[in-house]
Amino acid sequence: MASSCSKPVILILVLLALAHEVLSVSAANTTLHPSEELLKYRRIRAHLRRLNRPSLKTIKSPDGDLIDCVPSHQQHAFDHPMLKGQKPLDSPERPRGRNSSCIFDDILQAWRSTGESCPRGTVPIRRTKEDDLLRASSIGRFGRKAAGRVRRDTTGGGHEHAVGYVTGEQYYGAKASLNVWSAKVASPSEFSLSQIWLISGSFGNDLNTIEAGWQVNPQLYGDDCPRFFTYWTTDAYQETGCYNLFCAGFVQTNNKIAIGAAISPTSVYNGRQFDISLLIWKDPKHGHWWLEFGGGLIVGYWPSFLFSHLAMHASMVQFGGEIVNTQPSGFHTSTQMGSGGFAGEGFNRAAYFRNLQIVDWDNSLIPLSNLQFMADHPECYGIQGGSNRAWGNYFYYGGPGRNVRCP
Numbered sequence: 579m580a581s582s583c584s585k586p587v588i589l590i591l592v593l594l595a596l597a598h599e600v601l602s603v604s605a606a607n608t609t610l611h612p613s614e615e616l617l618k619y620r621r622i623r624a625h626l627r628r629l630n631r632p633s634l635k636t637i638k639s640p641d642g643d644l645i646d647c648v649p650s651h652q653q654h655a656f657d658h659p660m661l662k663g664q665k666p667l668d669s670p671e672r673p674r675g676r677n678s679s680c681i682f683d684d685i686l687q688a689w690r691s692t693g694e695s696c697p698r699g700t701v702p703i704r705r706t707k708e709d710d711l712l713r714a715s716s717i718g719r720f721g722r723k724a725a726g727r728v729r730r731d732t733t734g735g736g737h738e739h740a741v742g743y744v745t746g747e748q749y750y751g752a753k754a755s756l757n758v759w760s761a762k763v764a765s766p767s768e769f770s771l772s773q774i775w776l777i778s779g780s781f782g783n784d785l786n787t788i789e790a791g792w793q794v795n796p797q798l799y800g801d802d803c804p805r806f807f808t809y810w811t812t813d814a815y816q817e818t819g820c821y822n823l824f825c826a827g828f829v830q831t832n833n834k835i836a837i838g839a840a841i842s843p844t845s846v847y848n849g850r851q852f853d854i855s856l857l858i859w860k861d862p863k864h865g866h867w868w869l870e871f872g873g874g875l876i877v878g879y880w881p882s883f884l885f886s887h888l889a890m891h892a893s894m895v896q897f898g899g900e901i902v903n904t905q906p907s908g909f910h911t912s913t914q915m916g917s918g919g920f921a922g923e924g925f926n927r928a929a930y931f932r933n934l935q936i937v938d939w940d941n942s943l944i945p946l947s948n949l950q951f952m953a954d955h956p957e958c959y960g961i962q963g964g965s966n967r968a969w970g971n972y973f974y975y976g977g978p979g980r981n982v983r984c985p
Contacts, residue, residue: 622711626706626711628657629706630703631648631652640689640691643688644705645689647700649700650701650831653823654823654824654825655830669831671941673751673937674940674941687842688803688840689836689839695833699833702834703823703837710798710800720824723821738900739953740921740977742896742897742931742963742975743895743896748890748892748939749892750939751857751860752895753856754897755855755931756929757929758804758844758854759916760802762918763796764905765905768913772931773793774790776789776867776892778892781814784814787811787819788809789808790807790808790809790858791856793805805838806835807821808828810880812885812886831879835872835877837877847927851926854872866880867882898961899959903979912979912980915975915977916928916975920977921973922960929975929976930974931972931973932969932971933971933972934973935970951963959975962974
């Protein structure tokens with residue numbers, strides 16, 4: 579199914595002469611001296627060579643993405659000093675209690691609608707383009723979240739949340755199903771996401787997180803498509819970690835899922851709902867954190883040596899939504915969280931998480947206890963939870979942002 583997400587006009591064409599490319603960089607809101615512009619362009623090219631690896635096959639997605647089928651042992655993760663010369667590990671045993679009756683061979687992403695796939699022994703990687711780097715605040719910060727963000731008890735840097743969370747125990751993973759929406763984002767500098775967080779450490783500079791979900795992020799991807807993403811950090815988003823595969827860290831093992839690629843189809847307001855399942859768990863044997871997407875496809879793993887606190891376990895698990903509000907003081911953004919509908923609108927209208935579970939010390943999936951809820955600004959983005967036999971622990975969340983109660 580072709581994606582309906584919009585793409586911006588391409589700023590720089592690869593086949594243009596170098597002089598014209600330099601002028602294009604200058605047109606992209608730069609005021610650098612020509613020699614500095616040329617140096618910036620060369621740095622961009624060098625960074626693209628680090629990110630984009632030689633591929634055995636390239637698939638053109640209907641949404642304009644290029645998906646490179648890269649030999650799995652040549653992906654960016656293996657530039658990490660602790661991984662050099664290695665190959666991806668085999669998948670570990672999944673947690674006990676996982677429902678194995680709904681294992682699928684495929685997950686719908688826009689690039690798979692072509693009918694093509696990556697060969698065995700390769701991993702599909704969304705190609706990074708010059709435009710992607712030009713939209714970033716700097717090459718060094720490309721693919722990273724803003725530093726200094728906090729999670730549960732307060733809001734920092736314009737980030738607003740509506741989440742369910744558990745804390746006070748040792749957690750070895752989490753699982754949930756969440757519906758996917760084409761959330762409207764008001765500004766290219768803002769984003770809207772829905773995800774699972776595994777958290778350990780203090781809310782200071784030693785904060786460790788593992789994150790996975792879907793997001794609409796125009797600055798990172800250049801469009802308004804909801805995309806599958808991952809993230810990790812060991813120092814509260816300062817110098818370590820990144821989205822997806824933009825730094826040496828997450829090791830991809832699956833040839834059917836492209837991290838950063840658009841998810842298709844998506845949920846329809848007052849219509850069909852489309853949700854995805856996410857499972858993150860710590861392999862008891864080797865200690866790495868593994869990710870499963872959909873009904874049974876293991877995407878890959880975060881090696882345990884990336885982390886300090888999370889090398890052992892998580893001390894908090896969060897589920898829910900987050901947006902960035904960059905509007906001037908006194909005005910709130912109209913960026914949507916989830917569907918853009920409030921939690922009270924319920925099924926077919928509001929975004930939801932269902933079947934919330936955590937993984938315990940014995941590698942077993944168990945229901946949540948003492949689930950708590952928090953919304954930074956409930957008049958802008960709210961949350962309401964419940965429990966029943968079909969959905970287990972669940973909640974609805976989200977909202978439109980700016981409205982009569984959230985001016």
